[in-house]
Amino acid sequence: MKARVHVMLKNGVLDPQGAAVQHALGALGFDGVEGVRQGKVIELDLAEGATEAQVGEMCEKLLANTVIESYRIEVL
Amino acid sequence: MKAAVVQFPGSNCDRDMAVALEKSGADVSVVWHKDAELPAGVDLVAIPGGFSFGDYLRCGAIAANSPICRSVVAHAERGGYVLGVCNGFQVLTETGLLPGALLRNAGLKYICKTVGLKVETSNSGYTEGYNAGAEIGVPIAHHDGNYFADEDVIARLQGDDRVAFTYTDNPNGSRADIAGILSENRRVLGMMPHPERAFEEAHGNTDGQRLFAGLMGQLTSA
Numbered sequence: 432m433k434a435r436v437h438v439m440l441k442n443g444v445l446d447p448q449g450a451a452v453q454h455a456l457g458a459l460g461f462d463g464v465e466g467v468r469q470g471k472v473i474e475l476d477l478a479e480g481a482t483e484a485q486v487g488e489m490c491e492k493l494l495a496n497t498v499i500e501s502y503r504i505e506v507l
Numbered sequence: 508m509k510a511a512v513v514q515f516p517g518s519n520c521d522r523d524m525a526v527a528l529e530k531s532g533a534d535v536s537v538v539w540h541k542d543a544e545l546p547a548g549v550d551l552v553a554i555p556g557g558f559s560f561g562d563y564l565r566c567g568a569i570a571a572n573s574p575i576c577r578s579v580v581a582h583a584e585r586g587g588y589v590l591g592v593c594n595g596f597q598v599l600t601e602t603g604l605l606p607g608a609l610l611r612n613a614g615l616k617y618i619c620k621t622v623g624l625k626v627e628t629s630n631s632g633y634t635e636g637y638n639a640g641a642e643i644g645v646p647i648a649h650h651d652g653n654y655f656a657d658e659d660v661i662a663r664l665q666g667d668d669r670v671a672f673t674y675t676d677n678p679n680g681s682r683a684d685i686a687g688i689l690s691e692n693r694r695v696l697g698m699m700p701h702p703e704r705a706f707e708e709a710h711g712n713t714d715g716q717r718l719f720a721g722l723m724g725q726l727t728s729a
Contacts, residue, residue: 440610444655445680447615493572496565496601498608499655 432477433507434486438495439470470500508533508726510551513579513595515540515570520556520592520703527703528553531719532727540573550726551588552579554595556648556701566609566651567597576602588632588726589695593649596687596697605688605697606664607656609649613680617650621712623675624686624700628668631693632725636717642675643714645700652699654681654688664688671696 440446446468453467473494475486486504495502510533512525521537528535528551536546540559545552559570570576576598583589583604591599599605612618621644626637637643656664661683664670672687679699687698702715 445610445613445653447611447613447653447680451615493564493568496568496608498600498606499610 432479432481434475434477434481434483435505435507436473436475436486436490436494437470437503437505438473438490438500439468439502440499441501444499508551508723509546509549510535510553511545511549512537512553512555513540513575514538514555515557515559515573517559517561518555518557518594520594520701523701523703523706524553524555524592527706527715527719530707531716531723533723538575540570540575543574543578545575545578545582549582549587551590551722552582554579554589554591554598555703556593556595559594559598562651565597565601567594567599567601570594570598571601580604583690583695586692586694588722590633590722591695591697592701592703593647593652593699596699597651599695599697604695605690606660607654607688609651609699610653610655610680611651612649612653612678617648618652618678619646619648620678621646621705622678622686622700624672625675627670627673628689630668631671631689631696632722633689633696633718634671634721635725636721644705644712645702645715646704646712647678647700648704649679649699652679652681654683654685654699656682661685667691669693672698672700 449467669689673684705712705715
């Protein structure tokens with residue numbers, strides 16, 4: 432099984448990198464970009480029998496810091 | 508007083524921390540991240556600055572899950588003292604020993620300079636050598652020092668007098684200008700500025716010395 436974990440800063444947590452990317456897009460002439468949030472994607476190759484619940488546990492314990500980040504698991 | 512300095516791959520202030528503790532009179536051992544146990548009878552564990560595990564994933568995240576950190580958490584839960592400086596502060600928030608998290612600096616730049624700090628409380632083994640309200644200068648050197656916690660946590664930290672240091676001129680966007688916080692039992696301190704780099708005359712600034720002296724007084728009389 433393959434899983435893809437999307438980790439994003441929670442709403443309300445300042446994302447200065449996203450803000451810098453937004454600014455750079457504006458400087459390139461891309462008007463109308465009203466917000467940019469930058470996150471990360473982690474792909475996992477899992478042995479047979481692995482479950483989505485286990486991936487959830489991985490997110491809680493290591494892959495995301497739930498104080499500041501939310502995560503979404505996509506099973507591929 | 509027995510102190511242990513934890514060394515991760517990528518720690519780079521471990522030696523400075525060990526020297527500051529030794530010169531303050533502590534019996535210091537350095538422990539490797541793969542060690543499962545702290546040396547017997549350790550009073551203080553210091554988690555030094557640096558870039559543990561290359562700051563991969565998140566600053567401090569992988570270090571916080573290393574074998575030694577399980578013993579560090581157990582030590583803190585037994586009422587032991589733990590000092591985390593810079594990357595050490597990040598590690599302590601990742602272990603959950605301290606609330607909140609350290610985000611990328613609001614200005615996105617790595618900042619290395621001496622900053623003004625206000626000592627917010629003298630009620631801790633770390634800060635009893637200072638007068639509350641005193642202003643000191645201590646160097647910072649970080650890219651991810653922007654302290655974040657939700658409003659309830661910030662209010663609780665302030666209400667319980669657990670903010671140890673604030674910046675006099677916030678360099679990194681930290682909420683409520685927070686530079687360092689204490690645990691509920693006041694024995695775990697996490698701070699982004701480096702007191703071990705403001706320790707001896709050769710550093711050009713000895714404002715950090717009293718933190719170690721206070722700690723020593725606390726732990727040798729205990």
